[in-house]
Amino acid sequence: MSELDTGIVVVYLLAVGSIGIYVARLTRTSTDYFLAGRSIPGWVVGFSLIGTIAGSGTIIGHPGEVFRSNMWGLATLVMLLPVMGFVARYVIVFYRRTVGMSVYGYLEQRFGYFARLYGTLSFALNRILDVSITFYFLAVAISSLSGWTIPEVICVVGSLTVVYTLVGGITAVVWTDVAQSLLLIGAGLLCLGVALFGAGVGPGAVVGHAFDTGKFSWGSWSFSPRSDNVWTFLMLSKVWALQRYATDQHMVQRYLIARSDREAVRGAWMAACVSFPVWFLFATVGACVWAFYDLQGGAPAEVLADPSALMPVFIGTELSTGAIGLIVAAVLAAAMSSLDSDMNSIATAVVDDCYNRLRPEADDRARLRVGRWVVCASGALSVGAALQWVGVQSAVGLMTELFSVAAAGVLGLFLVGMLMPSVDRRGAGVAIGVTVVFTAWSTATAVTIPALGNPLLDLGSYNYDLNTKLIGVIGTLLFVAVAWTARDRSAVPSVLTIRSQEKAA
Secondary structure (H helix, E strand, O other): HHHHHHHHHHHHHHHHHHHHHHHHHHOOHHHHHHHHHHHHHHHHHHHHHHHHOHHHHHOOOOHHHHHHHHHHHHOOOHHHHHHHHHHHHHHHHHHHHHHHOOHHHHHHHOOOOOHHHHHHHHHHHHHHHHHHHHHHHHHHHHHHHHHHHHHHHHHHHHHHHHHHHHHHHHHHHHEEEEEEHHHHHHHHHHHHHHHHHHHOOHHHHHHHHHHHHHOOOOOOOOOOOOOOOHHHHHHHHHHHHHHHHHHHHHHHHHHHHEEOOHHHHHHHHHHHHHHHHHHHHHHHHHHHHHHHHHHOOOOHHHHOHHHHHHHHHHHHOOOOHHHHHHHHHHHHHHHHHHHHHHHHHHHHHHHHHHHHHHHHOOHHHHHHHHHHHHHHHHHHHHHHHHHEEEEEEEOOHHHHHHHHHHHHHHHHHHHHHHHHOOHHHHHHHHHHHHHHHHHHHHHHHHHOOOOOOOOOOOOOHHHHOEEEEEEEEHHEEEHHHHHHHHHHHHHHOHHHHHHHHHOOO
8 A cells, every 4th residue: 555545544534533523512312322313314324224234245255255156145135125125115114113222122012021132132142243254354455455464453443443433323323324335336346447447358358257157156056955055045135134124223223213204214225226236246346356367367376365365455456556545445434334333233232122121210321321331342342253253264154154143033033023913922932942052053063163163062963964054044934933833822812712702792
């Protein structure tokens, strides 16, 4: 990075910090801090959702994964548009009428406080894992271009993100997301243009070579529960999209901050229509950069050794001075737009679902103070987890597996709550227990964490032997089946009972 590039990055960081400081003047209550006073326009909500959906995993991870294999990741994202259509039509207004700050308040209304606590803790685990992967992708890029080590980048950028999230709250998060989303899209278009026109053979030859060699493939269409294939990814896509956009606090919180129901729905539709094209843009960048290198004799050795280094190497060697600074700023923007919203949403859930329960007499200043402490704690945990991913070969694949693990039946809990009125607290409690046991067993016997090496347990023939990306799908189906079976039937009148009562009357 030249002095000009460094200057561009510094200007970006100063701009983000200035927004946080300015917005802090307007943040006086916990409602301002967590819900922006319910005053955000729909188009800002849309940009915020896009920024949260497309993090540094999008700009670094997706191209690297396509370079390593193909566009299998798009199959895990293809259900976003129909799911978001369902959410916009049926879910958003329901939540705006039903819950306060945390979506998990609905679970308490339906099944009691234990269900609410389970949802909150599962969400916090899910987000900390996701944030840690985001930190890792960011650090790979910045380290390659700046000369800093990956742990140094993770710690420094993590601290900066915590500071402006801590100060400005959700209002700072959503307004910075607007600039960050635009930077992300601009970076993708710039990289694609260089890949298409920089090889000296014309864009048609680059795209054609990538297509002919399978880089635009989504993988095998032959179904198997033990290996990766399109059908597995589509099943995962449905569960992922439903859980993330209908039940996760960091998404539902965006619906709640809008100034009206109509603005909230408009923002959700905007995000649904733009997010998949953004993912496709960066997947195409990965395919075209692979062709760019292959047509010139092959990729550099460091990329072949670690595909996650693809974009940092390409940016550092093929882009001009100034453009490198813009791309690095975009990588920072992509990461921060995910990190800040996750930290704030974890704080919102913990304060509303846990602290308010333990200290109902606490005043608003105490809730605001605790929320800021939770932002710091979640940031520290995410940085610590990110340091464990150093050296992982397929961080996108690991992230997909960890989502399935962290899901642990939360989607099932919401599904039975909304769609099965006969399922009571007993059925939900038994289903939670069974799903937690299944998730713990399948994770311990099948999922490999980089820092730990092999899976934690080896039970021989009793190991989980299906595709690890199906853990979340199976867990959700298992939850629904157990909750329905274990419900208290004596508390639910049957059709025959109702008819006999009618005759007696």
